[in-house]
Amino acid sequence: MRRYSLFLMLLAIIAVSSCTNSSEKTIDPTIQRKNDSLERVKKAEEEAKAKPRTAADIKLEKELTYDQHSLEETYPYKDTTRQFQLEKIKEKLAFIENFQRAPHNYAVLQNYKNRNGESPVVEHFVRNAYKRVSDTLGTERYQSAPLYPAEDSDKPAIYGRDGSLVSLESSDTLKMVKVNGISFEGSWFVPKRYVKSIGDSLNITHVNFVDVTNQNILTVERTGEDEWKIRSMNPATSGLHRPPHQMETPVGIFMVQEQKSKMFYYGDGTTTIEGFAPWASRFTNGGYIHGIPVNNPKGKIVEYSWSLGTTPRSHMCVRNASSHAKFVYDTSKPFKSLVVVID
Incomplete structure (x- = not known):
């Protein structure tokens, strides 16, 4: 009888161990990391919406x-x-x-000395006191990036100044990316060559x-x-x-x-x-x-x-x-x- 009880206890221990090992084996590390990342993003979004700082x-x-x-x-x-x-x-x-x-995927608009190419002329342009083409907000074409209202727009609406901080929203096409302005307002499409990505951990x-x-x-x-x-x-x-x-x-x-x-x-x-x-x-x-x-x-x-x-x-x-x-x-x-x- 005593041997039988010990045998049952041994079976129980093996069963528990088997369940534990089985449970551990079902956890995919990649899925766990993805879930942890999504949880962090969700928490950050909730905190950002909760109460903006003043x-x-x-x-x-x-x-x-x-x-x-x-x-x-x-x-x-x-x-x-x-x-x-x-x-x-x-x-x-x-x-x-x-x-x-x-959460953001940060980027900077760059065109120092037109190194990434001269921007196209905006739809409504003026010549400033320096006789240079600028948009109606006063930003010059020279050294700036063109900002388009839509991906298929014929002409940019305004210019984004070199050094401006933006959030990358998409990079689905070969030539254009969508950005949300941080240094300026609005969502715009910009040719990729004017955008330097600096990551999501600024x-x-x-x-x-x-x-x-x-x-x-x-x-x-x-x-x-x-x-x-x-x-x-x-x-x-x-x-x-x-x-x-x-x-x-x-x-x-x-x-x-x-x-x-x-x-x-x-x-x-x-x-x-x-x-x-x-x-x-x-x-x-x-x-x-x-x-x-x-x-x-x-x-x-x-x-x-x-x-x-x-x-x-x-x-x-x-x-x-x-x-x-x-x-x-x-x-x-x-x-x-x-x-x-x-x-």
Whole structure:
């Protein structure tokens, strides 16, 4: 009888073990990963829809890691007062938090110096003060990507500026992709050659805010969910609207795209190298955040200029103290950082 009981217990153990092994064998690792991924996407979508962040949700604290040439939150300028527009900056940071909470396949529009081909003329175009073709919103054809309202449209409706951030929605055809604007509004079709995919795991931790009204620059670093630290507060000089050579710095959200320790530049209207600007980070067209220009290709870096923080006088670029340009160069890596230009 005792042997019979032991035999039954052994059978039970074998049966349980068999069921367990059978259950384990039915789990396909590929299906499990797919289910986990879908669950993460669903959770992210639910969080994004639940409560969009606002400026009031953003915790922005001053904790400088670059403290040279620093300005206060408000400061005197001639017979008036200038400021860092912190509420507007918080609004932009809330926007950045919101688009990163939902799943995206990120991409950047690119056409620096028309490297990807000159864009077709938009259906309704104008010639601007520089005698260049632009759309009715003021974006030039030169260095921009064409945005079509439909895949089979004959002509683009508007232009997308180089450096603009978008979300890729499809790539079903050989020539065109559908994008949703992040730097601009709307859904558009764009020829593939103007679109650089940068993946689905964008994590923006460094943003440079350029204020063309107050002529200053403020950099921030993300240190937690909805939490950002101010890392520098400095004077800057933006681009001047003066045809035919100088252009204003465009307002908008742009991706840092490339960096040069020395950005050599031509004299106006020539192809002769006149000098260089140190520690240059390009964000749109020929617009860079850079240090003090040196009008000698073999000259030495200059740290500061009396003109910083005064009035626009650059060629679309944003001039900084050279050590601050180096700070931006070191912290804002291409395709991982943003430049936000506000007015």
